[in-house]
Amino acid sequence: xxxxxxxxxxxxxxxxxxxxxxxxxxxxxxxxxxxxxxxxxxxxxxxxxxxxxxxxxxxxxxxxxxxxxxxxxxxxxxxxxxxxxxxxxxxxxxxxxxxxxxxxxxxxxxxxxxxxxxxxxxxxxxxxxxxxxxxxx
Numbered sequence: 001x002x003x004x005x006x007x008x009x010x011x012x013x014x015x016x017x018x019x020x021x022x023x024x025x026x027x028x029x030x031x032x033x034x035x036x037x038x039x040x041x042x043x044x045x046x047x048x049x050x051x052x053x054x055x056x057x058x059x060x061x062x063x064x065x066x067x068x069x070x071x072x073x074x075x076x077x078x079x080x081x082x083x084x085x086x087x088x089x090x091x092x093x094x095x096x097x098x099x100x101x102x103x104x105x106x107x108x109x110x111x112x113x114x115x116x117x118x119x120x121x122x123x124x125x126x127x128x129x130x131x132x133x134x135x136x137x
Contacts, residue, residue, distance in 0.1 A: 013076050013078045037099075044098065045096045066133070067133065
C-alpha cells in the first residue's frame with residue numbers, strides 16, 4: 001500500500017498530493033523560517049519532486065535561506081498560506097510544510113535543523129536529532 005499525503009492552503013485553492021514516504025521530516029529553526037511563519041520553526045517533509053503533484057495558482061518568492069543559498073516559498077495568492085518550498089541546498093526535493101497537511105498525524109519529525117538559531121522558548125525539537133545547520137541528506 002502506497003503512503004499518500006494531501007494538504008493545501010486555508011482557502012483550498014492551492015493543493016498537493018504526495019506519494020511515498022518523505023525522505024526526511026523535521027523542524028527548521030532558521031531565522032528565515034521563523035520570520036515567514038511568525039513562529040519558532042517550520043515543520044517540513046522532504047519529498048522527491050516527482051512524488052508531489054501540485055494544483056492551483058501559486059505566489060512564488062525567493063530569499064536567502066539559513067544555509068546562505070536561495071530558498072523559494074510557494075504560497076496561495078488568494079489566502080496567503082505558505083504551503084511548500086524548495087531549497088537550493090536540497091536540489092530535486094520539495095519541502096511540504098507540515099501545517100498544511102490534511103492529516104496532522106502523518107507528520108513525524110525526526111530531526112531539527114538550524115538549531116543554532118532556535119529560540120530559547122521553542123522546545124519543540126526536544127528529543128529529535130539536532131543539527132546546528134543543515135545535514136547532508
